[in-house]
Amino acid sequence: xxxxxxxxxxxxxxxxxxxxxxxxxxxxxxxxxxxxxxxxxxxxxxxxxxxxxxxxxxxxxxxxxxxxxxxxxxxxxxxxxxxxxxxxxxxxxxxxxxxxxxxxxxxxxxxxxxxxxxxxxxxxxxxxxxxxxxxxxxxxxxxxxxxxxxxxxxxxxxxxxxxxxxxxxxxxxxxxxxxxxxxxxxxxxxxxxxxxxxxxx
Amino acid sequence: xxxxxxxxxxxxxxxxxxxxxxxxxxxxxxxxxxxxxxxxxxxxxxxxxxxxxxxxxxxxxxxxxxxxxxxxxxxxxxxxxxxxxxxxxxxxxxxxxxxxxxxxxxxxxxxxxxxxxxxxxxxxxxxxxxxxxxxxxxxxxxxxxxxxxxxxxxxxxxxxxxxxxxxxxxxxxxxxxxxxxxxxxxxxxxxxxxxxxxxxxxxxxxxxxxxxxxxxxxxxxxxxxxxxxxxxxxxxxxxxxxxxxxxxxxxxxxxxxxxxxxxxxxxxxxxxxxxxxxxxxxxxxxxxxxxxxxxxxxxxxxxxxxxxxxxxxxxxxxxxxxxxxxxxxxxxxxxxxxxxxxxxxxxxxxxxxxxxxxxxxxxxxx
Numbered sequence: 001x002x003x004x005x006x007x008x009x010x011x012x013x014x015x016x017x018x019x020x021x022x023x024x025x026x027x028x029x030x031x032x033x034x035x036x037x038x039x040x041x042x043x044x045x046x047x048x049x050x051x052x053x054x055x056x057x058x059x060x061x062x063x064x065x066x067x068x069x070x071x072x073x074x075x076x077x078x079x080x081x082x083x084x085x086x087x088x089x090x091x092x093x094x095x096x097x098x099x100x101x102x103x104x105x106x107x108x109x110x111x112x113x114x115x116x117x118x119x120x121x122x123x124x125x126x127x128x129x130x131x132x133x134x135x136x137x138x139x140x141x142x143x144x145x146x147x148x149x150x151x152x153x154x155x156x157x158x159x160x161x162x163x164x165x166x167x168x169x170x171x172x173x174x175x176x177x178x179x180x181x182x183x184x185x186x187x188x189x190x191x192x193x194x195x196x197x198x199x200x201x
Numbered sequence: 202x203x204x205x206x207x208x209x210x211x212x213x214x215x216x217x218x219x220x221x222x223x224x225x226x227x228x229x230x231x232x233x234x235x236x237x238x239x240x241x242x243x244x245x246x247x248x249x250x251x252x253x254x255x256x257x258x259x260x261x262x263x264x265x266x267x268x269x270x271x272x273x274x275x276x277x278x279x280x281x282x283x284x285x286x287x288x289x290x291x292x293x294x295x296x297x298x299x300x301x302x303x304x305x306x307x308x309x310x311x312x313x314x315x316x317x318x319x320x321x322x323x324x325x326x327x328x329x330x331x332x333x334x335x336x337x338x339x340x341x342x343x344x345x346x347x348x349x350x351x352x353x354x355x356x357x358x359x360x361x362x363x364x365x366x367x368x369x370x371x372x373x374x375x376x377x378x379x380x381x382x383x384x385x386x387x388x389x390x391x392x393x394x395x396x397x398x399x400x401x402x403x404x405x406x407x408x409x410x411x412x413x414x415x416x417x418x419x420x421x422x423x424x425x426x427x428x429x430x431x432x433x434x435x436x437x438x439x440x441x442x443x444x445x446x447x448x449x450x451x452x453x454x455x456x457x458x459x460x461x462x463x464x465x466x467x468x469x470x471x472x473x474x475x476x477x478x479x480x481x482x483x484x485x486x487x488x489x490x491x492x493x494x495x496x497x498x499x500x501x502x503x504x505x506x507x508x509x510x511x512x513x514x515x516x517x518x519x520x521x522x523x524x525x526x527x528x529x530x531x532x533x534x535x536x537x538x539x540x541x542x543x544x545x546x547x548x549x550x551x552x553x554x555x556x557x558x559x560x561x562x563x564x565x566x567x
Contacts, residue, residue, distance in 0.1 A: 059467070080377065082380065180466055181466075182462075183466075186461070
């Protein structure tokens with residue numbers, strides 16, 4: 001039996017659509033609050049998006065669907081087998097319109113992705129103070145908590161409404177199909193069957 | 202009382218102890234000798250080769266003369282240091298703890314390893330023996346095992362060693378990330394290594410065909426010999442050709458491999474050929490070995506609750522008399538536990554009640 005960790009929320013809903021298109025019956029799936037469901041010979045475990053990779057790395061789930069942004073932040077020791085294409089967004093540095101980094105002070109960066117931000121500015125040799133936040137990142141530069149933010153941007157509406165603009169794009173993100181290293185060795189047939197049902201090669 | 206010759210050692214050992222003893226016996230059978238090292242060694246030894254270690258830091262402290270010492274983060278380097286390249290070959294097995302940072306907290310942890318190193322010798326036989334022993338070692342744990350085998354020499358031929366993005370490309374290959382590799386001009390050839398057939402013979406045929414023009418015949422031959430040996434020992438289904446097995450390119454130059462056990466979510470065995478470490482330590486010779494991470498395997502080796510031959514439920518307040526009763530049973534070679542509360546009694550072959558009046562009476566339970 002293949003155990004699949006699927007994120008709750010928007011990416012999870014998109015994932016369920018992919019399952020349905022591949023011919024798996026997921027009726028009533030998105031309405032329910034049940035966290036463990038059986039579909040055919042697969043068990044779907046629904047967890048918080050940022051926890052999917054944790055479940056897979058520790059082998060409680062064999063495979064999972066997770067945003068590249070989260071893989072970049074946590075760098076779990078898992079195989080990243082496919083780019084599923086949906087849930088596309090950009091990981092970007094954004095700042096209030098008109099902001100220009102003069103390089104003459106320590107840049108304050110508010111973000112939900114402290115690891116990505118540290119690595120990005122570290123590679124540029126730009127001294128920064130990373131300010132980790134858990135939500136509403138856009139507010140940080142408006143209230144003077146930070147100069148810029150590092151966050152994922154889908155349509156850019158939230159940024160625009162708060163007077164922020166993208167300064168630099170760090171990376172493109174989308175949903176990825178990941179597998180536990182040992183599960184890949186022992187359940188390769190089942191994993192490949194699922195992938196070919198999705199026809200996402 | 203138990204006497205040495207009557208004692209059934211098997212029973213006293215945990216499943217982990219038994220696995221370790223079976224592994225040592227296996228290595229001794231192939232002529233490996235026990236290597237013992239100090240718990241700590243001069244830090245210089247590790248600093249000079251710190252990239253060989255997966256974790257960068259060691260626990261360090263000054264000794265009485267002010268010399269910086271380290272709790273050993275690695276065994277291989279110590280073994281190489283004791284090796285004299287003038288020797289024909291030396292074969293060691295070890296069971297040691299190393300100390301490294303790890304986990305989310307990045308705290309220091311004690312990591313228990315058992316492994317072998319084969320230093321010196323010619324190119325072919327030693328590495329075949331070590332790979333066979335890796336496979337046999339996995340078998341000892343009584344679970345389905347898989348040995349994934351890659352080749353750093355082959356990768357070196359496919360990747361520009363000097364390229365700025367060398368480590369990034371290898372990182373993508375390690376994660377079997379074909380989509381991001383294919384997006385890079387230099388990554389395409391590496392991407393072709395990701396989806397190999399599970400059967401090793403078919404995988405090698407596929408490689409010979411797809412990478413015909415890359416001059417990797419010698420490396421493929423090495424892999425073929427490994428696969429032939431494994432197949433002749435009945436392991437064809439247990440061996441995979443897998444280039445996501447990647448060890449540090451600066452130290453490892455030939456076959457590299459990782460072992461997995463069904464039911465264990467992480468790599469349990471890591472090994473490879475590391476001639477370049479010896480070169481860097483000015484001891485030019487061939488070298489190959491592996492380590493098994495006992496803590497990762499523990500999850501499938503955890504012991505059943507301790508079994509005893511007899512339990513005594515005690516109501517007597519005189520401890521001297523109680524111990525006489527216990528001795529009466531242990532002298533017959535039985536293992537015994539004493540309880541004061543019937544609810545706590547664990548199942549056993551025999552059960553006794555030691556009454557308030559100091560009478561030992563066997564009870565027969567339904």
